Each structure stands twice: as C-alpha cells, then as structure tokens.
Amino acid sequence: MVLKRTPLYDLHKKLNAKMVPFGGWDMPVQYSGIIEEYHATRTGVAIFDICHMGEFFVTGDAEQTGLDRIVTQRLRDLSVGACRYGMMLNESGGILDDLIVFRLDDHEWMIVVNAATSDDDAAHFQRQLNESESFDDRSVQTGKIDVQGPKSRDFLLPLIVGIDRLPYYGCARFDVMGEPAIVSRTGYTGELGYEIYYPADKIARLWESLLTRGAVPAGLGARDVLRIEMGYPLYGHEISTGVSPLDAGLERFIDWEKDFIGKEALLQYKQGGVAARTMCFVADSRRSPREGQKIFSADDKEIGVVTSGTFSPSLLKGVGLGRVAETVPTGQTVFFGTPDKKAAAVSAGRPVYKNGSLKA
Numbered sequence: 001m002v003l004k005r006t007p008l009y010d011l012h013k014k015l016n017a018k019m020v021p022f023g024g025w026d027m028p029v030q031y032s033g034i035i036e037e038y039h040a041t042r043t044g045v046a047i048f049d050i051c052h053m054g055e056f057f058v059t060g061d062a063e064q065t066g067l068d069r070i071v072t073q074r075l076r077d078l079s080v081g082a083c084r085y086g087m088m089l090n091e092s093g094g095i096l097d098d099l100i101v102f103r104l105d106d107h108e109w110m111i112v113v114n115a116a117t118s119d120d121d122a123a124h125f126q127r128q129l130n131e132s133e134s135f136d137d138r139s140v141q142t143g144k145i146d147v148q149g150p151k152s153r154d155f156l157l158p159l160i161v162g163i164d165r166l167p168y169y170g171c172a173r174f175d176v177m178g179e180p181a182i183v184s185r186t187g188y189t190g191e192l193g194y195e196i197y198y199p200a201d202k203i204a205r206l207w208e209s210l211l212t213r214g215a216v217p218a219g220l221g222a223r224d225v226l227r228i229e230m231g232y233p234l235y236g237h238e239i240s241t242g243v244s245p246l247d248a249g250l251e252r253f254i255d256w257e258k259d260f261i262g263k264e265a266l267l268q269y270k271q272g273g274v275a276a277r278t279m280c281f282v283a284d285s286r287r288s289p290r291e292g293q294k295i296f297s298a299d300d301k302e303i304g305v306v307t308s309g310t311f312s313p314s315l316l317k318g319v320g321l322g323r324v325a326e327t328v329p330t331g332q333t334v335f336f337g338t339p340d341k342k343a344a345a346v347s348a349g350r351p352v353y354k355n356g357s358l359k360a
Contacts, residue, residue: 006051007143007200008207023116025052028219038225038313040216041148041189045155047215050144054118056111057136066130074255078103083169083184086253089262094241097121102171114235143203148193150357168359190230190356225310231280231350237307247276279328281345282319282352289320289336296335319352
C-alpha cells in the first residue's frame, strides 16, 4: 500500500521524526519523545500536523440541502462562528464517522472528518445531500496545524490578531501571515488549543514559523496519550460502523427531537436495551492496558475488551478505555489483561486528567 504524505512530510524528516502508517498516511509518531511532547502540550505550546484530516464545504440551508439529516446534532440553531461535535450514522445506527460542523456564514458550512474515512465520508455526503452541487471536498487543498497547550493563546496573539476573542468551540476567518485561514478553538487535547486551516501549498512556511517562535512539534504518540486521558473516542477503536453512539457513551451528542439517518434503528435498539457500554479505567500500577486485552470483573467474569490504553505521565499509572457488556459504577474494581495474567484497575469517570486549560 502506498501511503499518502502531508505537505509537511519533508519537514518531519528534517526533524528526524519517527514516521508510521496511520489511516493510510505516513505520519510522525514522535520527534524528541512522546513524554517530552506530552508535557509540552500540558504545560506550554505544542504543534501537530493534522493535514491528513478531511474538510468538506457545504453551501445552502442546512435542512434544505439535507446536511442536517446527515448529522446527529441539530444544525439549524448553530450560531455563525460556532462549531458543534456530532456523528453521522448508517441506517442501522452504526457510526460512519464522528465529525465537527463549523457554521462559517448563514449558508456556509465546513465539516471536518477523520482521515481514514474521508473518501467514504465524501461519497456518503454526496449520496445523501439533496443538492449535490452544494458539496465541495477541499481536503487536498486544505492544510491543518493544531496549536495546543495552556500558553497557546499568548503564543498566537502576535501572529493572529483577535484570536483572544475566539470562544470555546468557536471559529472565524483570520489573516495568518498574509494568507486567508479558518481558525477554530476546540482544544481536543484537553488543553486550551487552536486549529488553523490553511492553504496546503503554503502551510510549510507556517509550520516553520511556529517552530522558530518556540513551539514544540508533537506526534501521534503524544496525541493518543492526551486523548485517552480525556476519554475521547477514536475511530477504529471506541467507535466504528459496528458501534452505535449508545454503545460508545455518546448519546449527549444526539438530538432526538430532529430527524437523522439511523434514528429509527437507534430508537429500537435503545428500547430493547443497550448491549454494550464504554468505560474508562485507571490501573493500580504503571502497567499500561493494551488494545484487545480482556476486561474482567472483580469476581473474575470476562465483561469486555480494552479499546485503547496507555501510560499516563500525569497520573503515573496505566489508563484505558474499554467496551463492556454491563454498567460498571465509578470506583469499582476491574481487571485487564489475559486470563492468566491480570492487572487491577478502578473504573473512573471521564476525563481522568482533570487539570487541563481547555476552557481557560
């Protein structure tokens, strides 16, 4: 398989980044080291190459175009300059992808989707939109750098005038180094953070400028640790076409008062009793849970499987996410591993990292 490369690939190689396959892309997993990059994000400013993500633009009324029906969240009442997280489902209620919708103007929308599913997502949008001419896939033309960390606002202020007025889950157009850009503030790492959508053919200059000004480059390794500590789902792990939003613990991102693809199947599933739950847990030791390991109850019953796991540099313990067949109350003891080699853990509420600057 030939891996795709982002516009920043040569700069990653120049920084001696360790590159790995990810969702069909050749991506940096680390530069100086995962722990160092993690701490840079939690305490200062780190930058991430996210050019592999997909960006779709839709013009027109959300309901008339059919955009509102594709997404589980209501879009009609989304304010201009605001973003909203949601999902798009298949007719069976399985998650095709999770996404963020941006309302750039009254009749202008940007939808950001995952890299691995981008092509399938584009095809789904084109099938489901009533007005296919309103759809524009600008993934190739759009680069994306995420600037994350508690010092990111002060770091970006000299470069992006007015960014200090951007609210949490807000977005706006800015001039960034003489180029038009869309900047949002979602902070998916659990820290104050901004996402810069920039012309792909110019984004190398922006990356080098951010490095020169002192930002620390961070890779997929640190990003995964950060998101697991926050309890955020990742496509292919906590969510997939075989997992419903109810299984994934994402019902709060469903507006049951509106119509959306998969709604009837979800309602039937909910009425019949949800078969799975997503849980977060913290190990009693430094041992890291690993994807695919089993989860056991305190009485040695196999109840589920680990979907993501890592070592938390803040807690100095292993932390994980898992899908289980029964509700596990917060504070209850569980075990993870194999039948002959288990490690103890405690069920925890999400997030397990609670000192972030996300909404500062």
